Amino acid sequence: MRDAAPQTILLSDYTPFGWQLEKVELTFILAPRATRVKSRIAFVPNPGAPAQDFFLHGEELTLISATIDGTPADTHLTSEGLTAKVPDGAFTWEAEVEIDPANNTALEGLYMSNGMYCTQCEAEGFRKITYYPDRPDVMSVFSVRIEGDLPVMLSNGNPGKKGDGFAEWHDPWPKPAYLFALVAGELVAHSDHFTTRSGKPVDLNLWVRPGDEGKCAFGMEALKKSMTWDEEVYGREYDLDVFNIVAVDDFNMGAMENKGLNIFNSSAVLASPETSTDMNFERIEAIIAHEYFHNWTGNRITCRDWFQLCLKEGLTVFRDAQFTSDMRSAPVKRIQDTIDLRARQFPEDSGPLAHPVRPDHYQEINNFYTATVYEKGAEVIGMLKTLVGDDAYKAALDLYFDRHDGQACTIEDWLKVFEDTTGRDLTQFKRWYTQAGTPRVTVSEAWDDGTYTLTFRQETKPSAATPAPQPQVIPMALGLLNPNGDEVRPTEVLEITQAEQSFVFEDLASKPVPSLLRGFSAPVTLDRESTTEERAFLLAHDTDSFTRWEAGNALARQTLLDMAAKGAAPEPAYLDGIQAVLRDASLDPAYRALMLALPTQSDLAGTLKDKGITPDPDAIWQAVETLRQALAEHLQDLLPRLAAETHVDAPYSPDAEQAGKRALGGAVLRLLTRLDGGKAAAAQYAKADNMTLQLSALGCLISAGKDEAEVQAFYDQWKHDRLVIDKWFGLQIMQATPEASVPTAKALTEHPDFNMKNPNRFRATLGALAGHHAGFHAADGSGYALLADWLIRLDPVNPQTTARMSTAFQTWTRYDAGRQAHARAALERIAATPGLSRDTTEMVQRILA
Ligand code: PHE
Ligand code: ZN
Numbered sequence: 001m002r003d004a005a006p007q008t009i010l011l012s013d014y015t016p017f018g019w020q021l022e023k024v025e026l027t028f029i030l031a032p033r034a035t036r037v038k039s040r041i042a043f044v045p046n047p048g049a050p051a052q053d054f055f056l057h058g059e060e061l062t063l064i065s066a067t068i069d070g071t072p073a074d075t076h077l078t079s080e081g082l083t084a085k086v087p088d089g090a091f092t093w094e095a096e097v098e099i100d101p102a103n104n105t106a107l108e109g110l111y112m113s114n115g116m117y118c119t120q121c122e123a124e125g126f127r128k129i130t131y132y133p134d135r136p137d138v139m140s141v142f143s144v145r146i147e148g149d150l151p152v153m154l155s156n157g158n159p160g161k162k163g164d165g166f167a168e169w170h171d172p173w174p175k176p177a178y179l180f181a182l183v184a185g186e187l188v189a190h191s192d193h194f195t196t197r198s199g200k201p202v203d204l205n206l207w208v209r210p211g212d213e214g215k216c217a218f219g220m221e222a223l224k225k226s227m228t229w230d231e232e233v234y235g236r237e238y239d240l241d242v243f244n245i246v247a248v249d250d251f252n253m254g255a256m257e258n259k260g261l262n263i264f265n266s267s268a269v270l271a272s273p274e275t276s277t278d279m280n281f282e283r284i285e286a287i288i289a290h291e292y293f294h295n296w297t298g299n300r301i302t303c304r305d306w307f308q309l310c311l312k313e314g315l316t317v318f319r320d321a322q323f324t325s326d327m328r329s330a331p332v333k334r335i336q337d338t339i340d341l342r343a344r345q346f347p348e349d350s351g352p353l354a355h356p357v358r359p360d361h362y363q364e365i366n367n368f369y370t371a372t373v374y375e376k377g378a379e380v381i382g383m384l385k386t387l388v389g390d391d392a393y394k395a396a397l398d399l400y401f402d403r404h405d406g407q408a409c410t411i412e413d414w415l416k417v418f419e420d421t422t423g424r425d426l427t428q429f430k431r432w433y434t435q436a437g438t439p440r441v442t443v444s445e446a447w448d449d450g451t452y453t454l455t456f457r458q459e460t461k462p463s464a465a466t467p468a469p470q471p472q473v474i475p476m477a478l479g480l481l482n483p484n485g486d487e488v489r490p491t492e493v494l495e496i497t498q499a500e501q502s503f504v505f506e507d508l509a510s511k512p513v514p515s516l517l518r519g520f521s522a523p524v525t526l527d528r529e530s531t532t533e534e535r536a537f538l539l540a541h542d543t544d545s546f547t548r549w550e551a552g553n554a555l556a557r558q559t560l561l562d563m564a565a566k567g568a569a570p571e572p573a574y575l576d577g578i579q580a581v582l583r584d585a586s587l588d589p590a591y592r593a594l595m596l597a598l599p600t601q602s603d604l605a606g607t608l609k610d611k612g613i614t615p616d617p618d619a620i621w622q623a624v625e626t627l628r629q630a631l632a633e634h635l636q637d638l639l640p641r642l643a644a645e646t647h648v649d650a651p652y653s654p655d656a657e658q659a660g661k662r663a664l665g666g667a668v669l670r671l672l673t674r675l676d677g678g679k680a681a682a683a684q685y686a687k688a689d690n691m692t693l694q695l696s697a698l699g700c701l702i703s704a705g706k707d708e709a710e711v712q713a714f715y716d717q718w719k720h721d722r723l724v725i726d727k728w729f730g731l732q733i734m735q736a737t738p739e740a741s742v743p744t745a746k747a748l749t750e751h752p753d754f755n756m757k758n759p760n761r762f763r764a765t766l767g768a769l770a771g772h773h774a775g776f777h778a779a780d781g782s783g784y785a786l787l788a789d790w791l792i793r794l795d796p797v798n799p800q801t802t803a804r805m806s807t808a809f810q811t812w813t814r815y816d817a818g819r820q821a822h823a824r825a826a827l828e829r830i831a832a833t834p835g836l837s838r839d840t841t842e843m844v845q846r847i848l849a
Pocket of ligand 2: 290294312313316
């Protein structure tokens with residue numbers, strides 16, 4: 001257990017480490033309960049660093065021996081590591097420690113998953129492997145020897161000697177310890193080759209447990225596409241002889257970009273048509289790309305300290321989004337990302353956990369792998385690209401790679417390459433990195449005889465993280481439409497820099513309709529007094545696919561808010577407008593499917609709160625039910641036609657075209673189920689030969705309450721497959737009525753297949769409950785209490801996942817006094833747990849503050 005009083009780490013306290021590491025040699029002698037790790041490290045004084053005591057991080061290690069230049073070291077152990085007396089010049093440190101991978105349930109450091117050894121070192125896991133300066137600005141070349149009797153023993157870099165009971169690896173690229181990895185076990189490879197554009201051959205292997213060989217082909221193709229794309233679009237080539245990916249079942253996150261040895265949560269890489277949905281395939285393609293792209297943005301150029309996390313994550317998310325846009329549909333990807341940002345990042349940015357894209361303090365860095373750092377961090381790069389233009393963006397990135405290859409960098413370094421390339425002053429733009437909060441942009445307009453004026457006001461709510469927000473640079477992409485639907489001014493980008501700013505458009509024949517924030521050109525909330533007629537007009541005519549979708553989304557939002565808060569009836573203009581879009585067979589089915597997606601219930605609750613109305617989760621649930629029923633009835637005649645149109649005859653492929661059809665087909669089936677009581681869904685379930693169709697049918701049957709036979713049949717069919725059973729756990733909770741959701745979740749935690757040590761299963765169950773808005777926020781507090789019970793149980797086992805899942809409570813102050821009292825009691829119960837981890841303590845304290 002860690003110290004009771006957590007320390008706050010400050011960006012402003014950064015000091016370079018006093019030594020440089022010329023090389024690191026590690027030997028692992030593997031044993032489940034007593035692995036020995038021997039290290040030999042060549043230290044030389046760092047001329048650029050202030051004088052300091054010699055300190056190495058180390059946690060949960062048993063020190064066997066330590067020498068400096070061959071003589072026993074004079075060490076002093078602390079709870080966080082050790083200090084030692086060292087000579088003035090260069091010296092060699094040698095140590096041997098013992099660790100216990102079999103008992104490592106936190107899944108940080110060296111641990112075991114299904115009999116296989118694996119590591120997770122980001123952010124600060126290496127200190128659980130040996131004593132080391134475990135900070136990202138300390139980079140070194142590593143040589144690794146693994147001793148054990150396992151058939152496959154892997155580490156970073158290129159393979160070296162291999163023999164009976166040992167394997168050696170050498171990584172020629174200097175790296176920080178967080179990119180170290182080791183895997184050993186009975187694994188089989190799905191192998192392939194890639195030749196880089198300069199002719200360098202690379203062996204590619206995807207390592208899995210025997211039995212999973214049939215789920216590798218898609219991931220391998222995604223890897224090869226990623227390698228080609230990074231060469232073509234960013235000019236980045238791979239730089240080792242091998243690229244290994246390993247799938248592990250127990251993993252806290254999606255995947256990890258360790259140099260030459262990426263480790264993946266099996267849910268983020270294994271795929272087959274029978275067991276994975278279209279959405280799984282798309283996510284896997286994106287994550288493979290993301291981790292691969294880190295080889296340059298993260299590994300070759302890494303972060304100086306963990307405050308700079310967005311330097312690698314924002315940029316790599318931005319790059320993987322570009323990749324997905326190129327591989328699939330760019331408009332669909334942009335809409336999906338906007339939905340995701342509103343669902344995950346906006347609540348974070350307006351609640352107690354708000355922090356800048358580059359935070360300036362933290363207690364536990366694991367708690368800052370957030371939607372703000374990742375997704376808002378990517379949005380900030382998108383804005384930068386919009387502001388400087390594609391050519392300057394490319395030039396700036398070339399300069400970034402040239403200038404900083406091999407370095408550990410900061411956001412200042414990143415912005416400087418843009419300033420040097422373009423001559424722009426990015427001082428104000430930098431506020432996107434240093435200020436928390438989502439700017440709200442209010443728009444007003446004036447029309448005077450051919451002259452149209454748009455006035456924008458920006459305002460960001462003060463928060464603990466940013467008490468006095470200053471105006472930001474907001475790229476506002478817009479177009480103007482004529483009342484007949486023609487575009488009179490094509491898309492242009494206005495730069496809003498002041499708190500209030502007007503833009504004038506002259507010589508217009510008639511008052512235009514503005515199409516604002518095209519392509520979601522900035523992560524802001526747009527507040528514009530708009531009429532139903534105007535929104536319906538844009539839904540019918542907007543020439544920009546994003547704002548056209550947004551118009552439908554805004555209509556849905558408005559009618560749902562009126563229904564939930566005022567008991568209004570569904571808005572006919574919305575129903576008619578959606579019907580017209582769905583009828584238009586020239587529109588991509590995936591795009592039409594997105595038109596049917598309603599704002600999430602949590603998003604609606606947040607919007608009500610912004611308007612000063614206390615959200616009632618039951619009323620919101622009811623509004624959504626009523627609107628969906630109204631849609632089903634309104635579209636009654638169209639639904640069978642759409643179902644036929646989305647039918648796929650060809651053999652299953654996860655490509656964008658087929659997936660788009662199935663997405664629309666799935667949305668149509670949900671509506672049909674409201675009319676036929678589940679007949680069509682039961683028929684689809686009976687003949688489904690892929691997981692997308694099987695799961696969408698099962699979801700419909702559950703929500704119709706006609707699911708008993710199928711829920712059991714699904715379990716019997718798939719009980720051998722952990723990833724499919726995760727879906728089975730989650731779906732029953734997600735599709736339950738508000739009254740049934742908490743009891744269903746509770747019953748599933750008592751199912752023999754529930755296992756809290758497996759993060760995927762825990763998330764599938766408790767995460768699904770947290771995502772059920774009306775269920776989790778049940779008025780009697782039962783949802784809060786159940787989640788708190790399980791977080792308290794999980795914390796000693798796996799603090800990282802516990803802390804991450806505690807964010808379900810971050811919106812608790814939105815709701816009424818009764819719900820708040822229940823939420824507070826649940827949070828205080830967690831906070832009062834003896835021995836609570838640093839991770840969870842920090843989160844619960846911030847949420848309660
Ligand atoms: N760096 C990983 C990624 O984004 C995420 C991760 C962080 C994984 C911490 C494990 C632990 O790709
Ligand atoms: Zn990443």
